[in-house]
Amino acid sequence: MQNPSPQLDNVPALDALKALRVSESRYRRLFETAQDGILLLNADTAQIEDVNPYLIDMLGYSHAEFLGKKIWEVGPFADIEQSKEMFARLQSTGYVSYDDLPLRTKAGALIAVEFVSNTYDCEGIRVIQCNIRDVTTRKHAERALTESQAHLHQLTIFLQTAREQDRTHFARELHDELGQNLTALRMDFNALAACLATTDTAIASRLATIDQMITSTVDATRLMCEELRPGMLDDLGFEAAISSHAKNFTRQFGVPCDLLLDSEDYGLDKLLSTSIFRIVQESLTNIARHARASHAMVALQDRGGDLLLTIADDGCGMSAELTGEERTFGMLGMRERVDMLGGRIAIDSANGRGTHIEVSIPKAARPTP
Ligand SMILES: Nc1ncnc2c1ncn2[C@@H]1O[C@H](COP(=O)(O)OP(=O)(O)O)[C@@H](O)[C@H]1O
Ligand SMILES: [Mg+2]
Incomplete structure (x- = not known):
């Protein structure tokens, strides 16, 4: 039988063709733009x-x-x-x-x-x-960023090393120059005081005051030398220096400090022993200055490939923003030292819950300054 109206039968086909053209034009435009x-x-x-x-x-x-x-x-x-x-x-x-x-x-x-x-x-x-x-521009920027981070890293190592060298130098100058002058002053003063041997109480009292001032200046100088470069670190080694520092901390601030060392000799080189000592020094100073703690703890564990240093207190804790990347110099210095040694630092602290600082540092593969 013949198809009575071929045009009408073609309508769906025409619609489909139109839909196809619309689709083609739509996707071609996507492709071209x-x-x-x-x-x-x-x-x-x-x-x-x-x-x-x-x-x-x-x-x-x-x-x-x-x-x-x-x-x-x-x-x-x-x-x-x-x-x-x-x-x-x-x-x-x-x-x-x-x-x-x-x-x-x-x-x-x-x-x-x-x-x-x-x-x-x-x-x-x-x-x-x-x-x-x-992605040429992005790759260039990424490369530049990596290079600049490597330069910063080198610069940090250089600055930290230079700083330690300066501190050692100042400690020696202070000890040799000022220390010797003070010793000479004390000897001359003692000789003079012996010559005077006065019964005048006013003069005797002034002599006692001068004697007292010389003693406290000698003590202050010794303290500054120790602060700048603990002689023990060089003379008796890291373990003795850190024990002495923890004891001094307790004596000076009245806060008991447990020191837990799981080795008698960690075999640390100068960079590592100085860095760990400085981190402990800064953390204990912070506990004394800010924590209002009744107890402090320093632990160092040798875990084969790396060292785990923990410093904790049961004080007031610090606010959340300070445990992050906040740029305060004591914390920043600690982070830089850890970074320089290829380690990681985690600070866990909250208001009223004390502060717990954990630092892990690889023993090997460290940069030589
Ligand atoms: N153990 C701590 N307990 C409570 N607050 C702390 C402790 N350590 C650091 N802080 C807080 O973090 C801040 C930043 O410390 P730091 O960078 O060493 O700077 P600074 O000691 O010079 O203030 C301190 O001012 C203090 O508010
Ligand atoms: Mg500080």
């Missing part, structure tokens, strides 16, 4: 079937220079081995991605791209879609 390079290949022949304007701009080759070529026949992908290997992997796994692939533009510039490609089936034809993003 995308802010990433897009490359479409035939997955069986490796021939390029389409390239979007963004990729043409990025690589400097014309549309015609891409079309119909096998991917490794076009300049930017001219590393034939790499392109063929990528293509083979795409055929077997359906997916490849690189986060830093070097490509050369037609003008000869080397650029870094992020490259993601997938294989999919399009009406029986296997297609490979490659999305290509120029």
